[in-house]
Amino acid sequence: MLTGAIAAAFAKQASFCRLFDAPFTALVCEAAALAFDESSAMGRAVIAWPGEAFADALMMRVTGGFHALVRSGAVPVLTALYPPAPLPDVRVLADALRAVLADPALDAALLPWLAGPPQTNEVMRSAVLMPGMMVIAAMTGLPLRLFELGASAGLNLNMDRFAYDLGGVAAGDAASAVRITPVWTGPAPPDLSVQVLERRGVDINPLDVADPATVTRLVAFVWPDQPGRIARAEAAIAIARSRPPPERGDAAAFAQAQVAVHPGSTAVVYHSIAHQYFPPETKARLAAHMGRAGATATAQAPLAWLRYEMDDASVADLPTLRLTLWRGQGEESQLLARAHPHGSFVQWQ
Ligand SMILES: C[S@@+](CC[C@H](N)C(=O)[O-])C[C@H]1O[C@@H](n2cnc3c(N)ncnc32)[C@H](O)[C@@H]1O
Known part of the structure; x- marks a missing residue:
């Protein structure tokens, strides 16, 4: 579970998402803050984030990564909790995120999402x-x-x-x-x-939208509840x-x-x-x-x-x-x- 300034940044992002009609994405921020710990590479990278988490849009990198995994079809257990499913309990969502992070292949697939700032085109x-x-x-x-x-x-x-x-x-x-x-x-x-x-x-x-990986990133950064x-x-x-x-x-x-x-x-x-x-x-x-x-x-x-x-x-x-x-x-x-x-x-x- 995250603590201190990094936990506060995830909470602030959750409030921001709720303000802009994205209650599920808010929940992902809160569940991720519960799920991240030193046992996964993602957890370690988030806990040791060297910059200013909110300014660096760290939370959107994290939610984009999970959204991309869901869209890929690789994690049915998580997909079952994503829209259009009804809003899950935050602890249920946190358990599903923990299961993803406990899988070394999925943990490794998430890590590159932290590498660069989210770039969108609205x-x-x-x-x-x-x-x-x-x-x-x-x-x-x-x-x-x-x-x-x-x-x-x-x-x-x-x-x-x-x-x-x-x-x-x-x-x-x-x-x-x-x-x-x-x-x-x-x-x-x-x-x-x-x-x-x-x-x-x-x-x-x-x-370049001719590149499938670019398209995956572009769409994954759009909030899943929209x-x-x-x-x-x-x-x-x-x-x-x-x-x-x-x-x-x-x-x-x-x-x-x-x-x-x-x-x-x-x-x-x-x-x-x-x-x-x-x-x-x-x-x-x-x-x-x-x-x-x-x-x-x-x-x-x-x-x-x-x-x-x-x-x-x-x-x-x-x-x-x-x-x-x-x-x-x-x-x-x-x-x-x-x-x-x-x-x-x-x-x-
Ligand atoms: C928040 S995005 C907005 C993108 C698009 N205009 C839209 O409304 O969806 C800001 C964009 O400005 C670009 N940008 C930042 N600095 C720039 C610069 N000096 N010259 C050209 N583009 C720049 C970024 O790469 C990014 O694509």
């Missing part, structure tokens, strides 16, 4: 980004060229290929297997279709397989090298829950480049910068969707929405 964020694109298309009357910074696996680069209901406005591809229906408040977005001429993304660590998110991720991965992964590189270097205005289309630089991870120098270089490129924009060659980001470090605050548009009239900035961090609700302004 498809529901398109619920927030897509109406922003519709505003840009309405304001400029031009097709779009998309440049996503911090694109992860590039799932949201295909946002126009998903089916939406945005406050009663249908958008995207109605036949798509990816259905995006956020809880919407406020006025509806402009009702028009968005034409995408080009789409490119960059990430410091791009994920089947809708898992289904959307799988459907969006199927769409993304038809395209190369995002490029590898720094967001600002990519923007400087690739983003310029062109007559007949709007260049759109966008990012979601990524800016906070960019180093200060990247943030400064990116802002400087956008200002410089914006100064060259015209009504026929506009530049847009769409940001779905946490505005400050306070976790109580909702992320905002902000747009800055350059089209030869100076810098036009507006707040478009506040939204859930995963896009499940949108408060349109």
